[in-house]
Amino acid sequence: MYDWNNPALLARLNGNSAADGFNKWFGVQGLAAGDGKVEIIVPIRAELRQHHGYVHGGCIGALADMACAWAGAAASGQDVVTSNFTLHFLSPAVGDKLRAKARTIRSGRSLATVEAEVWCEAADKDPKLVATALASIAILPERRPRIS
Amino acid sequence: MYDWNNPALLARLNGNSAADGFNKWFGVQGLAAGDGKVEIIVPIRAELRQHHGYVHGGCIGALADMACAWAGAAASGQDVVTSNFTLHFLSPAVGDKLRAKARTIRSGRSLATVEAEVWCEAADKDPKLVATALASIAILPERRPRIS
Amino acid sequence: MYDWNNPALLARLNGNSAADGFNKWFGVQGLAAGDGKVEIIVPIRAELRQHHGYVHGGCIGALADMACAWAGAAASGQDVVTSNFTLHFLSPAVGDKLRAKARTIRSGRSLATVEAEVWCEAADKDPKLVATALASIAILPERRPRIS
Amino acid sequence: MYDWNNPALLARLNGNSAADGFNKWFGVQGLAAGDGKVEIIVPIRAELRQHHGYVHGGCIGALADMACAWAGAAASGQDVVTSNFTLHFLSPAVGDKLRAKARTIRSGRSLATVEAEVWCEAADKDPKLVATALASIAILPERRPRIS
Numbered sequence: 001m002y003d004w005n006n007p008a009l010l011a012r013l014n015g016n017s018a019a020d021g022f023n024k025w026f027g028v029q030g031l032a033a034g035d036g037k038v039e040i041i042v043p044i045r046a047e048l049r050q051h052h053g054y055v056h057g058g059c060i061g062a063l064a065d066m067a068c069a070w071a072g073a074a075a076s077g078q079d080v081v082t083s084n085f086t087l088h089f090l091s092p093a094v095g096d097k098l099r100a101k102a103r104t105i106r107s108g109r110s111l112a113t114v115e116a117e118v119w120c121e122a123a124d125k126d127p128k129l130v131a132t133a134l135a136s137i138a139i140l141p142e143r144r145p146r147i148s
Numbered sequence: 149m150y151d152w153n154n155p156a157l158l159a160r161l162n163g164n165s166a167a168d169g170f171n172k173w174f175g176v177q178g179l180a181a182g183d184g185k186v187e188i189i190v191p192i193r194a195e196l197r198q199h200h201g202y203v204h205g206g207c208i209g210a211l212a213d214m215a216c217a218w219a220g221a222a223a224s225g226q227d228v229v230t231s232n233f234t235l236h237f238l239s240p241a242v243g244d245k246l247r248a249k250a251r252t253i254r255s256g257r258s259l260a261t262v263e264a265e266v267w268c269e270a271a272d273k274d275p276k277l278v279a280t281a282l283a284s285i286a287i288l289p290e291r292r293p294r295i296s
Numbered sequence: 297m298y299d300w301n302n303p304a305l306l307a308r309l310n311g312n313s314a315a316d317g318f319n320k321w322f323g324v325q326g327l328a329a330g331d332g333k334v335e336i337i338v339p340i341r342a343e344l345r346q347h348h349g350y351v352h353g354g355c356i357g358a359l360a361d362m363a364c365a366w367a368g369a370a371a372s373g374q375d376v377v378t379s380n381f382t383l384h385f386l387s388p389a390v391g392d393k394l395r396a397k398a399r400t401i402r403s404g405r406s407l408a409t410v411e412a413e414v415w416c417e418a419a420d421k422d423p424k425l426v427a428t429a430l431a432s433i434a435i436l437p438e439r440r441p442r443i444s
Numbered sequence: 445m446y447d448w449n450n451p452a453l454l455a456r457l458n459g460n461s462a463a464d465g466f467n468k469w470f471g472v473q474g475l476a477a478g479d480g481k482v483e484i485i486v487p488i489r490a491e492l493r494q495h496h497g498y499v500h501g502g503c504i505g506a507l508a509d510m511a512c513a514w515a516g517a518a519a520s521g522q523d524v525v526t527s528n529f530t531l532h533f534l535s536p537a538v539g540d541k542l543r544a545k546a547r548t549i550r551s552g553r554s555l556a557t558v559e560a561e562v563w564c565e566a567a568d569k570d571p572k573l574v575a576t577a578l579a580s581i582a583i584l585p586e587r588r589p590r591i592s
Contacts, residue, residue, distance in 0.1 A: 016199045017199075019199045020197070020198045020199040020204070021193075021194045021195045021196060021197040021198070021204070022195060022196055022197060022198060022204035022206060022207060023198065023199075023204070024195075025173075025195045026206070045169075046169045047169045047170060047172075047173045048169060048170055049168070049169040049170060050168045050169070050170060050171065051164045051165075051167045051168040051171075056168070056169070056170035056171070056210070057210075057213050057214075057217075057229075057230050058170060058174070058206070058207075058209065058210025058211070058213050058214060059170060059206075059210070061206065061209040061210060061213055061233075061235075062204070062205075062206020062207070062209060062210060063206070065205050065206055065209055066205075066206060069205075081205075081237070082205050082237055083236070083237060083555060083580060084234065084235060084236040084237065084528065084557075084580050085209075085234070085235055086232065086233070086234040086235075086382040086430055086530060087209075087232060087233055087234075087235075088231070088232040088401075088409045088430060088432065089229070089230055089231060089232065090401065090402045090409060091402070105384075105386065105425070105428055106386045106387070106425070110554055111527060111555075111582070113384045113386060113428065113528075115411075115428070129401070129402070132401055132409065132411070132430065134382055134384060134428065134430045136384065136527060136528050136580055138555070231407060231432060232380065232409075232432050234382060234530040234578055236549075236557045236578060236580065238549065238550045238557060239550070253532075253534065253573070253576055254534045254535070254573070258406055259379060259407075259434070261380075261532045261534060261576065263576070277549070277550070280549055280557065280559070280578065282380075282530055282532060282576065282578045284379060284380050284432055284532065286407070312495045313495075315495045316493070316494045316495040316500070317489075317490045317491045317492060317493040317494070317500070318491060318492055318493060318494060318500035318502060318503055319494065319495075319500070320491075321469075321491045322502070341465075342465045343465045343466060343468075343469045344465060344466055345464070345465040345466060346464045346465070346466060346467065347460045347461075347463045347464040347467075352464070352465070352466035352467070352506070353506075353509050353510075353513075353525075353526050354466060354470070354502070354503075354505065354506020354507070354509050354510060355466055355502075355506070357502065357505040357506060357509055357529075357531075358500070358501075358502020358503070358505060358506060359502070361501050361502055361505055362501075362502060365501075377501075377533070378501050378533055379532070379533060380530065380531060380532040380533065381505075381530070381531055382528065382529070382530040382531075383505075383528060383529055383530075383531075384527070384528040385525070385526055385527060385528065
């Protein structure tokens with residue numbers, strides 16, 4: 001289905017995520033990761049919404065940020081942290097599921113630039129683009145094995 | 149304590165927030181709102197952390213976004229939505245509490261530019277600046293009363 | 297060549313630009329404009345460079361900003377101004393020509409979100425992506441004809 | 445006048461700038477640099493304007509970018525390049541002079557986060573804040589002396 005998916009990398013990313021207080025609560029599930037790209041989904045439930053019934057902007061931002069970081073990890077094969085990101089909200093998110101698609105635009109030795117789209121899906125409607133993001137992901141220096 | 153606080157506005161913002169799935173879960177509490185500024189705190193608990201034990205970047209982003217939107221509401225007195233925001237992470241957040249301070253730089257008829265700082269606090273340490281944000285907040289047109 | 301080009305719009309944008317102190321100096325030339333998109337080129341000359349011989353980041357930013365604004369004008373058919381933009385530099389720009397390609401992601405009543413890529417071209421090399429941008433473009437209210 | 449000014453650093457930054465095609469044309473002059481901060485002015489002339497008579501957004505962006513990079517150089521004492529920056533336009537710039545004030549928020553080993561304000565000044569008016577920026581500045585590794 002995703003010809004760029006790297007199952008070992010995906011398992012590592014999903015594993016870190018399942019061990020992670022916020023991500024576990026958030027319910028993210030990586031579908032594919034590889035070649036500097038990822039695709040992640042989150043089921044929408046009441047706790048992700050704000051007072052107008054839309055998905056809370058903070059949840060959309062958290063998903064976009066995470067997708068960008070995972071894409072940077074997929075590009076570099078190393079541990080990463082988000083250095084900064086910019087998020088533009090495009091439409092209110094009403095539906096059953098959020099889907100983030102992130103893609104590394106360029107990866108250097110210590111920084112990757114990544115873009116992400118967040119889509120909202122509902123059973124009876126076409127997917128809707130709800131946000132777009134541009135992030136700078138710091139690639140952490142590889143830890144050398146210690147000489148014992 | 150906050151000579152710029154507007155208690156009625158603060159009560160309205162906290163009230164919306166308590167009715168809001170995500171914010172209720174998140175546990176945000178507005179301390180002051182007025183004159184285009186706000187101060188909001190969130191107690192840190194396990195569900196806000198990522199797999200290294202730091203507060204998850206998504207939670208820091210959600211708080212910064214929210215603080216910027218509330219500051220835009222405090223500047224305009226109207227309903228607002230975040231149009232876009234940029235967040236720079238400065239340090240890992242380890243501690244008991246996050247505190248966001250947002251300030252409207254300029255508010256026009258339909259857009260406000262707002263900046264926010266997110267600080268992390270622990271009982272035994274000086275507060276630490278963990279993120280800084282710059283946001284564009286859309287001010288929604290006031291709803292006119294309908295003629296019945 | 298560009299099946300989305302609107303020659304009347306392009307002529308208007310190039311006309312404004314030729315009347316514009318900075319753009320005249322900068323030497324931008326719109327190649328196509330329409331359907332929320334534009335393509336603009338700038339010949340590289342010594343005055344656009346910085347002290348390492350690369351094109352100055354300020355010139356790359358100016359071109360990206362301009363391309364985003366023109367794309368917002370092409371999407372809305374109205375006068376626009378850039379509200380804010382984010383630019384990520386990807387590679388040093390060395391070559392003969394800069395080419396910006398901008399595309400409106402979403403255009404609302406008063407704001408458009410636009411992305412742009414800036415490419416650097418040289419006679420003997422493949423084009424290189426040197427920067428990517430995400431902008432929020434304010435669409436100005438149409439001026440109504442005055443009743444005399 | 446600026447108790448944080450480092451004259452040797454300032455001379456180096458102004459020297460690089462005078463040797464630089466774009467900056468020479470642009471006419472920037474650093475007034476002070478040190479302690480992670482800079483202040484730079486540019487006289488406004490016809491070639492910096494756009495077709496409504498305001499300073500071109502590209503020039504404001506170029507100045508903000510430059511001020512952020514210089515502040516990163518002042519914080520690190522090393523060569524730097526802008527990695528990314530976000531600029532919010534606040535008001536049209538009409539006047540005699542632009543003044544950028546940049547301040548490093550945090551400087552790490554390889555990245556600095558810097559904020560800048562651009563003010564517009566005219567003989568007969570109060571200075572006006574026309575733009576605010578947030579940038580990520582990459583600190584280049586120090587070149588080691590070569591063994592000959």
